[in-house]
Amino acid sequence: MILTLGCSLTIQSNLGTSPFDALLVGLSLQVGLTIGSWEFIIAAIMIFFNALLKRQRPEILGLLTAFITGLGIDLWLFLLQTLIQPERMLPKLLCVLAGLTVIGLGTAIYLHANFAPIPVDRLMLIIQELTGMNILFSKTLIYLFFLGMAFAFNGPIGIGTLLTVCLGGPILNYFSPLVGNGLSFLSASAYRNKGKNHSI
Secondary structure, eight states: OHHHHHHHHHHHHTSOOOHHHHHHHHHHHHTOSOHHHHHHHHHHHHHHHHHHHHTSOOOTTHHHHHHHHHHHHHHHHHHHTTTOOOOSHHHHHHHHHHHHHHHHHHHHHHHHTTSOOOHHHHHHHHHHHHHOOOHHHHHHHHHHHHHHHHHHTTOOOSHHHHHHHHHHHHHHHHHHHHHHHHHHHHHHHHHHHHHHHHHO
16 A cells, blocks of 8 residues: 555656556556556566566466555545645655655565565566566666556656656665565564563
8 A cells, every 4th residue: 555655646746657657547548447457457467477487377366466556556546636736846746756755665565575566576576586686677677668668558758757767776775675674673573572471
């Protein structure tokens, strides 16, 4: 839900979204269905693509994550459409930057949960594993691919898209170790408290 709030904020900014979200918005405008519905459809396609890259069985559980993500985007857009409609450049820019920050935080949290990530993020991890490069490289590579797809479907490409391509990877790279350390601290605290209870 944190991640989808960030996605919705970038969409509401009207300055351009991430290349992947721009593709979803473009498909929604050109073909129909909601943005969240296209999130699920693209996820289903990518699950089988990822399985081919890894040469293993499709990660069907990723559809659950994609369904929750798609539902979250549609829900936040419904809630935000009357609350956040920036008209001047500065509020739009702040909306994009807030969205990117929240996306980075949300992505880092759910990736560290070790639950099946949405297929586009699984692809990011696969590229990282196959190339030996960091998350920054794989995330940027995926952004560039979907940027071309978004252009093809007349998705909302703008300053926000450029900021996403440039800052999306570094923001995730920043939050990932912080979230990991935070979760490790919480786990260690829970373990110590459990030990104290047993000793009592």
